[in-house]
Amino acid sequence: MVEHTINATQAVVTLDVALPGIIWGWMITLNMWAKSIGTGVVFVAAYLLYRHKKDAMPNLRWAMPVISFIFLNIFLLFTLTDLHQPYRMLNIFLHPHWTSAITVGAWMASLFTLLITILMVIGLADQFTEYFKRGCRVAPVKSLMSFAGKNSGTYEKIFPFVVFLAVPVTAYTAIIMAESSARELWQAPTEVMQMMWAALMAGSAALILVSGSWSQEARKDLALILSVAVFFSFAMYMGEYFFSFKSSEAEATLAYVHAGGAYNVEFWFGMTLGFIAPFFLATSTMKNDNVTLLRFAAILALVGLYLAKDVWLKIPQMLPLS
């Protein structure tokens, strides 16, 4: 709108207060990125377990919940740390406000983390039975692991529910963004799909890094999932980038990533590193099973995803709202 002013209608702010800058910063980027890995590995593992025999991915049963557990805890830690009153996080459980996606998400993510913890304990107990029987000196851990080992079947019983729960846990951030009425760029149905693609991208990338001992076929599937996820995610970003004629607000926001914008370089760096390069690298490994190249693609995808999320989070916060 501003760029269409003529001399007679030129309007310039001549006195105002300082407006807030970026309010949700790198901690929220890290939070979203870590959650993508935490839920993504669950989706990808479910698909692989459906497609392949367990022996094709010998460490998947325990490595998947371990990775998920670590990244969910990073996600929870930074959610907490970003609060200006971290101890009052308890209020979300004591005084929940159910219209808020933050509340619903916090409850679901906590339940999800609990279930993943159970999977992890059982997975580790089954995998390292000998160690926990003889090597482990910490009595409570020993008894917990022996209890978990005896209830090994629980893993398979709760796993389908965990996969099911991973969907809303992945998508609720998009609902928070949709509720962020001041940031029109985020208020798009595409955000839900972007969250899902990000999870598949991050999940497959994380599992690629531990897939050294897997069968070639299983690794090929990982490469395929990574390629498909980066392709569609990239396509959606491009759709927003080139064809977003939604409103003057969304357009003004996108000006920050368009040519000459403050985030243009970071955006394209992220797109090239995390989407374009991994697509070609991952598809090329599907034929020759080049593990090193695939790992490289996975690392690039994880770095690029962080950058893309970071830019998308920050640009709408640059606009003056009043």
Next chain:
Amino acid sequence: MKLGFLVDLNLCMGCKGCEIACKVENDVPLSSWRLRVKYIDIGTFPDTSRSFTPLRCNHCENAPCERICPVSALHYLENGIVNVDSHRCIGCAGCMMACPYGAIYMDPETNTADKCTYCAHRIESGMMPACVVVCPVEANIFGDVEDDHSHISQYIMAHQGGVQVRKPEKHTDPKHYYVGGGTYTLDPLAHQRLEGHNLFTNITHLKHNGDPHHGVLDRFLAPFTSHGTHDNKSFMNFDNIHEQEGGH
């Protein structure tokens, strides 16, 4: 009862009396504003005019800030005021992402969200908001918009076609109206913020969000340590760098 505001921009002369009265009445800390008066110069020299626009929370009937608040720290009062309970606020800043009018700030002393409450505490004891009382030209009109006989309702009736709200497309149903405004004053994207065009100060973005001395560790240690007195200078540390992350 639904309390609302109307500002007649034809009357406002930009004296900032309301801004100061609000600061004093509500002890609004340095670097934060519940109500501000923005100056916008329209036209090109010598054919220019200056407009003054007081901006505060709209007490939306369909408030996105209330909807997103995970702990109901932001809540509706029966008289329509969107109030904030700073003792319950967890400081997630969700409301700052949701309010399309940038009406909420993170209080640098309490590290909780805060905003204009239409002086709910004064209303409770039968008084008018501080900004209304202080306005020398009675540009701020306050009252029950559901009562057809109230001054504000009558004023709206008298100016029917000329009454506007900010960003109606956001479907927030604001209860804060303007008379005498236009796109160039009410739409923040319709005016430019050019370096070198500001009177007195050169500011676009605040460097911090909440207390600048309240780093990540302090947030966790705060209940066990007492904060020293605040250095006012640090709150005035504005500049126009675009990439400052608030509150970290």
